[in-house]
Amino acid sequence: MITLSLAEIAEVVGGRMHDIPDASAQVTGPVVRDSREAGPGSLFVAFVGERVDGHDFASAVVEAGAAAVLGSRPVGVPAIVVDDVQAALGALARHVVRRLGTTLVALTGSAGKTSTKDLIAQVLRRMAPTVFTPGSMNNEVGLPLTALTATEETKFLVLEMGARGIGHIRYLCELTPPKVGLVLNVGSAHIGEFGGRDQIAQAKGELVEALLPAEEGGTAILNADDALVRAMASRTKAKVILFGESDEADVRAENVRLTDSGQPSFRLHTPSGASDVTMRLYGEHHVSNALAAAAVAHELGMSADEIATALSEAGSLSRWRMEVTERPDGVTVVNDAYNANPESMKAALRALVAMGKGRRTWAVLGKMAELGDEALAEHDAVGRLAVRLNVSKLVAVGGREARWLQLGAYNEGSWGEESVHVSDAQAAVDLLRSELRPGDVVLVKASRSVGLESVASALLETGAEGEVAAR
Numbered sequence: 195m196i197t198l199s200l201a202e203i204a205e206v207v208g209g210r211m212h213d214i215p216d217a218s219a220q221v222t223g224p225v226v227r228d229s230r231e232a233g234p235g236s237l238f239v240a241f242v243g244e245r246v247d248g249h250d251f252a253s254a255v256v257e258a259g260a261a262a263v264l265g266s267r268p269v270g271v272p273a274i275v276v277d278d279v280q281a282a283l284g285a286l287a288r289h290v291v292r293r294l295g296t297t298l299v300a301l302t303g304s305a306g307k308t309s310t311k312d313l314i315a316q317v318l319r320r321m322a323p324t325v326f327t328p329g330s331m332n333n334e335v336g337l338p339l340t341a342l343t344a345t346e347e348t349k350f351l352v353l354e355m356g357a358r359g360i361g362h363i364r365y366l367c368e369l370t371p372p373k374v375g376l377v378l379n380v381g382s383a384h385i386g387e388f389g390g391r392d393q394i395a396q397a398k399g400e401l402v403e404a405l406l407p408a409e410e411g412g413t414a415i416l417n418a419d420d421a422l423v424r425a426m427a428s429r430t431k432a433k434v435i436l437f438g439e440s441d442e443a444d445v446r447a448e449n450v451r452l453t454d455s456g457q458p459s460f461r462l463h464t465p466s467g468a469s470d471v472t473m474r475l476y477g478e479h480h481v482s483n484a485l486a487a488a489a490v491a492h493e494l495g496m497s498a499d500e501i502a503t504a505l506s507e508a509g510s511l512s513r514w515r516m517e518v519t520e521r522p523d524g525v526t527v528v529n530d531a532y533n534a535n536p537e538s539m540k541a542a543l544r545a546l547v548a549m550g551k552g553r554r555t556w557a558v559l560g561k562m563a564e565l566g567d568e569a570l571a572e573h574d575a576v577g578r579l580a581v582r583l584n585v586s587k588l589v590a591v592g593g594r595e596a597r598w599l600q601l602g603a604y605n606e607g608s609w610g611e612e613s614v615h616v617s618d619a620q621a622a623v624d625l626l627r628s629e630l631r632p633g634d635v636v637l638v639k640a641s642r643s644v645g646l647e648s649v650a651s652a653l654l655e656t657g658a659e660g661e662v663a664a665r
């Protein structure tokens with residue numbers, strides 16, 4: 195964060211100073227909401243949560259060196275007091291981002307935001323210092339906190355933006371106005387909350403509506419392969435760059451294939467040259483993510499060769515997304531339990547089959563949450579796809595949705611033990627412990643709320659007679 199005095203911060207957020215002996219005292223950062231992260235020169239943001247009231251930690255953070263608390267009531271130690279802490283945090287981020295003048299890249303979409311954000315950061319940071327969202331901190335609190343970690347050295351600030359309704363992205367864009375706005379896809383994530391795909395498109399498209407006109411440097415980067423995203427071109431005054439596998443895309447992939455280990459390889463075409471990419475990440479869905487990252491990097495001045503090298507060397511920065519681990523006994527565990535939606539389920543199943551060529555493949559799948567009226571049809575479709583792709587064994591874990599999944603597989607023609615339903619994660623672990631054989635490949639995937647990563651970690655413990663080698 196840049197250095198600001200308490201008086202400056204109070205002015206920016208429209209707050210009142212309480213118990214502050216020296217208004218010229220400097221906040222050097224970081225700005226934190228977790229009291230354990232407060233240190234010398236930091237600003238502690240006190241939120242009143244359902245179970246915890248941040249104000250209760252005011253004395254502790256000041257003892258740890260924090261310059262002040264930003265909160266909604268006086269706390270007996272230096273504090274800037276406002277009516278709305280979230281709005282104040284947003285105003286501070288907006289002020290700092292404006293002053294810094296870094297190039298701000300924002301991205302949204304139904305699936306792949308974090309994976310793509312991690313790719314963009316790994317490509318751009320080869321060119322200049324880059325700050326990016328840690329993990330998935332993409333909401334009205336995480337986004338400003340991330341923006342506030344930028345410093346004078348930061349050339350690129352890459353921010354993931356999430357939405358659970360209309361107006362959310364617009365709000366985030368007001369806090370941190372992007373120069374480059376990328377929309378990945380409009381899928382079914384959170385469709386229950388939004389009410390339908392068109393509403394999701396409406397909400398995600400707020401990103402390109404917020405961009406500056408082309409003459410002032412605004413650039414919208416849109417997925418040419420997704421009709422609802424492609425159509426957002428008419429909602430922006432920014433320059434439009436298309437990425438995808440379609441011929442009309444400015445940044446394209448040709449000769450896309452999965453290697454025998456399930457890693458995508460393709461020829462990257464940009465308006466200024468072409469180069470070959472073989473990724474370290476697993477699953478064909480990363481091609482789209484990589485093209486999106488390439489389009490951003492090309493727009494910001496990198497050559498096709500530089501981008502291709504960076505994409506080929508990029509690793510996974512966030513946990514439980516197609517995390518591939520070899521057990522000493524030759525069983526491969528693919529932990530993709532971070533989250534699931536219909537698109538990512540299908541991509542993960544395809545990756546499983548590619549990396550499991552000639553081996554037994556297991557898909558241990560649970561519910562995809564928040565699908566509203568489409569829940570039955572989507573679970574049915576995933577079960578059917580597992581059979582069509584010839585996955586050797588399907589283990590559907592959990593309640594009603596898992597039954598639909600297994601029934602889809604059954605109706606598509608799986609028989610006997612090829613597809614089974616188990617009631618919970620422990621039952622899945624018990625089954626796998628007794629059935630897995632050396633050489634098998636196991637994919638574990640469900641929505642975040644199911645917590646299937648416990649299955650993946652139990653499987654890794656089981657096989658860990660020696661060191662577990664992570665690829």
Ligand SMILES: Nc1ncnc2c1ncn2[C@@H]1O[C@H](COP(=O)(O)OP(=O)(O)OP(=O)(O)O)[C@@H](O)[C@H]1O
Nearest residue numbers: 304305306307308309330479482483530533537538
């Ligand atoms: N382009 C894509 N299309 C479909 N699925 C994808 C794509 N990219 C990643 N995924 C899968 O979607 C899941 C979520 O990925 P990721 O965390 O990158 O998405 P996200 O949009 O950041 O999710 P969240 O909304 O939880 O922040 C993972 O299981 C991943 O394998």
Ligand SMILES: [Mg+2]
Nearest residue numbers: 307308329330
């Ligand atoms: Mg995310």
